[in-house]
Amino acid sequence: MQMNEAMEQRRKPTVLEQAGGTKGLVYSALPVVAFVVANSLGGLRTAVVVAGLVAVAITVNRLLRRESVQPALGGLVGVVIAAGFTWYTGSAKDYFLLGIWASLAGAVVFVLSVLVKWPLAGVIWNGATGKGTAWRADRSSRRYFNVATLTLAAIFGARFVVQKYLYDNDEVGSLGAAKIVMGYPLLAVGLLVVAWAAKASDKRLRAAGLLPARKN
Known part of the structure; x- marks a missing residue:
């Protein structure tokens, strides 16, 4: 048992894990997809609101599941800045x-x-x-x-x-x-x-x- 634990501790993260895992890939894509779809259906303001809400929902979900929130928080900050800039320019x-x-x-x-x-x-x-x-x-x-x-x-x-x-x-x-x-x-x-x-x-x-x- 101790040997297995030691091997697990020494195991290096895979490339996928270093990139945030499968969930990280999905989570990073969701706000972008939400923005593009919402913009085509409801216009810019709707897209900004929807993208922001999706980013917040991802962060809350990771908190509730006690997962690492650093990737989600980084994504949330990025979405907020991008959405705020978009709202300001109107494009x-x-x-x-x-x-x-x-x-x-x-x-x-x-x-x-x-x-x-x-x-x-x-x-x-x-x-x-x-x-x-x-x-x-x-x-x-x-x-x-x-x-x-x-x-x-x-x-x-x-x-x-x-x-x-x-x-x-x-x-x-x-x-x-x-x-x-x-x-x-x-x-x-x-x-x-x-x-x-x-x-x-x-x-x-x-x-x-x-x-x-x-x-x-």
């Missing part, structure tokens, strides 16, 4: 504007982190797992995390290019679909590359004695 497509420019900012930050030789994929992963900055002492490890960071930059850049094109052409329905498809599913691809980089880096660092050997 349905502006619901997606904050996310569009945030994608561009993310792409730029990821690229800059590689240029200054502190690839964010490595910084975030090793910081979160308590491994510090030992990976930066190994050139191959830095190269692995450069690849992972540039993959994330490409994902954020693709989000910006596609969604900005749809925004400029007033394609509200297509914007909603693009936001969903290019959200967690694409992020999961990026996390796969980050996981590959981390595994390859750990192997290098253990061989060099910069990380303790793995316990059996």
Whole structure:
């Protein structure tokens, strides 16, 4: 029993779990779907109200089920800001504007982190797992995390290019679909590359004695 518990504690979360799990994927999509459908049926004000209510309902549901509310709260704040901005401008497509420019900012930050030789994929992963900055002492490890960071930059850049094109052409329905498809599913691809980089880096660092050997 103790061995099973220890194995469970050591088990790393899957890519899907890191992206919020199946529920996280559904929850992230619901406010967007609600906004697009409500906008087509009842107009902008109805869409703003419905999207906000859906986000609040998701947060309350997670609270009642004693699930982690951090993803839901983050989504709620995002929906509130987007809905408020949309209400202010009076344009349905502006619901997606904050996310569009945030994608561009993310792409730029990821690229800059590689240029200054502190690839964010490595910084975030090793910081979160308590491994510090030992990976930066190994050139191959830095190269692995450069690849992972540039993959994330490409994902954020693709989000910006596609969604900005749809925004400029007033394609509200297509914007909603693009936001969903290019959200967690694409992020999961990026996390796969980050996981590959981390595994390859750990192997290098253990061989060099910069990380303790793995316990059996």
